[in-house]
Amino acid sequence: MADPSSAQQPEGFLSTPAPKVSVCVPFYNRARYLGAAIDSVLSQDYRDFELLLIDDGSTDESAAVIGGYSDPRIRLVRNDTNLGIPGTRNLALELARGEYLAWLDSDDRMASGRLRRQVRFLDRHPDVAMVGGWLRRFDDEGRFFGIQSKPLVHEQLRATLLFRTS
Numbered sequence: 001m002a003d004p005s006s007a008q009q010p011e012g013f014l015s016t017p018a019p020k021v022s023v024c025v026p027f028y029n030r031a032r033y034l035g036a037a038i039d040s041v042l043s044q045d046y047r048d049f050e051l052l053l054i055d056d057g058s059t060d061e062s063a064a065v066i067g068g069y070s071d072p073r074i075r076l077v078r079n080d081t082n083l084g085i086p087g088t089r090n091l092a093l094e095l096a097r098g099e100y101l102a103w104l105d106s107d108d109r110m111a112s113g114r115l116r117r118q119v120r121f122l123d124r125h126p127d128v129a130m131v132g133g134w135l136r137r138f139d140d141e142g143r144f145f146g147i148q149s150k151p152l153v154h155e156q157l158r159a160t161l162l163f164r165t166s
Helices: 031-042 062-067 084-095 114-124 154-161
Strands: 021-027 049-055 074-078 100-103 135-138 144-148
Touching (some): 021 084, 074 084, 084 100
Parallel strands (some): 021 100
Antiparallel strands (some): 135 144
């Protein structure tokens, strides 16, 4: 497992106030997609977030992609060995500093305005513990091919969470 104290981050970063949102992006060998995922987070109109990137032992050029960014909100943690999705997501839960947690798969792009809308809703509804959204699906060439719906009703969501976390 990665040593959180050895995470590559700007000096003094952890002494800054905790952000409102931790955007967690676990990845393994995603150099091809990672830049677009990072760009989609950094271009959000809601700015009070950290971008927690967790490299699950990649052997491709993923580290080089991240090295091209200097935004102080980016935190990179590298697992010494490949822990797989559950272990890496659990590490993200341990390291996230935000009041809210937003997941983004490393081959996805965050919709414009997502953080602003979700934070506003959660702030106005303190009795709600989780929000989500539907997905617009694109192929590797960027061609749209459909929408994937997600549960909208509490009972549907509870049933889904028995088998899936996202």
